[in-house]
Amino acid sequence: SGRTRLYAANTAAADWFRAQLASPEADAGRRFLGERGFDAGAAAHFGIGYAPKGWNGLRDALKAQGFSDDEMLAAGLLSQGQRGAxxxxxxxxxxxxxxxxxxxxxxxxxxxxxxxNGPKYLNTPETPIYKKAQVLYGLDLAKKAITRDHRVVVVEGYTDVMACHLAGVTTAIATCGTAFGSDHISVLRRVMGDDSTSGEVIFTFDPDAAGQKAALRAFGDEKRFAAQTYVAVAPDGLDPCDLRLSRGDAAVRTLVETKAPMFEFVIDQRLSGFDLATVEGRVGALRATAPVVADIRDQALRPGYTRVLARKLGMDLGEVTPAVERAARASRASHHDTGPRQETSSRRDAPRHTGAARHGARTS
Structure with missing residues (x-):
């Protein structure tokens, strides 16, 4: 069938790229990997290859194996120009x-x-078999560990996935040139068996503004995981690849273990926008953060985190508790109005992110 040929063309291309990594021209590629702490064994484990600079190397190699231009175009291996493929x-x-x-x-x-002059990272375009909204890099290697541990670590780039796996964090996966979205969550839920609250989803985010935005976006959809959701932010904002390079495998493992509950991270992000030294600032901050605590799925945890919020705000518990209760009622009302939510989630683009902190609660 057509799809079978697309799989076959991609497999043949992967083999060819892998062979090219040993060529003299691929020295820049081997150096790129080596500088990031990846030796030939690591490259082989992940099937990494090299695409030579010429215009027709892969095309000629696959033609010799019986693949047509149309098949290679459909597989996303060739591009179409005015002078041909x-x-x-x-x-x-x-x-x-x-x-x-x-x-x-x-x-x-x-x-x-x-x-x-092309983009730093270039991916296969959408094809009948490649849908970027559903693809997770490293899932083929991570699926057993994810199912066994009921845990998944979402990192940002290919090299971050490699660094995590080589450091023993074999549950790491990444999106491929797109934000972490609802289809990705559906895929992960199936792999995790996410029908209980015992699982863990750990996001690693850059501590920069874009990374914080990504965390808030993920929190917006976090409700669709039954698992507990965490954020890990590495010391000095290093991503897992750089962290492994500078501090070793143990630092990567520690990063994942020292995670903070996602909603606590979100509370801190929201509070950072207010001047808590003023009455107005504290009232505004309470309005912004009460819904976060109200959304904690485990009701037994809610009073404790209401106290945490009161302490962070420097406000009396008697002021904070009613605000959280009001927010919970408003959330239930809006949920009732819109009907049951679909199961899904969200996150940020392309190669590179990071993560840190403690033990967790869940949000609804």
Whole structure:
């Protein structure tokens, strides 16, 4: 069938790219990997390859194996120009992106050369078998550990997934050039068996503004996981790849263990926008944060986190508790109005993020 040929073309391309990584021209690719702490064994484990700079290397190799231009175009391996089809990936380190069964369905490729005017990271376009909204890099390697541990660590880039796995955090996965979204959650829920509250989803975010926005966006959809959701932010804002390079494997494992509940992270983010030294600032901050505590799924935890919020605000518990109760009533009313929510989630783009902190509660 057509789909079978697309899988076959991607598999053949993955084999060819992998072989090219040993070529003299791929020295820049090997150096890129080496500088990030990845040796030949690591490259082989993740099936990393190299796309040569020429326009027709892959095309000629796959033609010799009986694949047509139309099949390679449909698989996202070639691009169409005015003068005909040409290799989509050129002069780049290439990661094979596989589905949950381990079949190669596409590629992510990183620019290596200064004269390359293309994007830093280039992915396979949408094809009949590659849907970026559903694809999670590393899931084929992580699925067993995710199912066993009821835990998943969401990092940002291909190299972060590699660093985590090599450091022993084998539940790490990443999105491929798109935000973490509802389809990704559906995929993860199936793998985690996310019908209980015992699971953990740990997001690693950059501590910069974009990373904080990503965390808030993820929190907005976090309700769709039954699992407890956490945020990990590494010391000095290092992503897992850089953290492993500078501080070793143990630091990566510690990053994941020292996680903070997602809603606590969100509370701190929201409070940072107010001047708590003023009455007006405290009242505004209470309005902004009461709904976060009201949304904590486990009602037994809510009073304790109401006290935490009161302490952070420097307000009396008698002022904070009614605000949380009002927010909970408003949330129930709006939930009732809109009907049951769909099961799903959200997060930020492309290669690179990070994560830190404590033990967790869940939100609804």
């Amino acid at each position: 040409y290799d989509r990936f050129r002069g780049r380190v290439v990661w094979p992106i596989r589905d949950i069964t381990g079949q190669t369905i596409g590629f992510g490729a990183r620019r290596l050369f200064d004269d390359d």
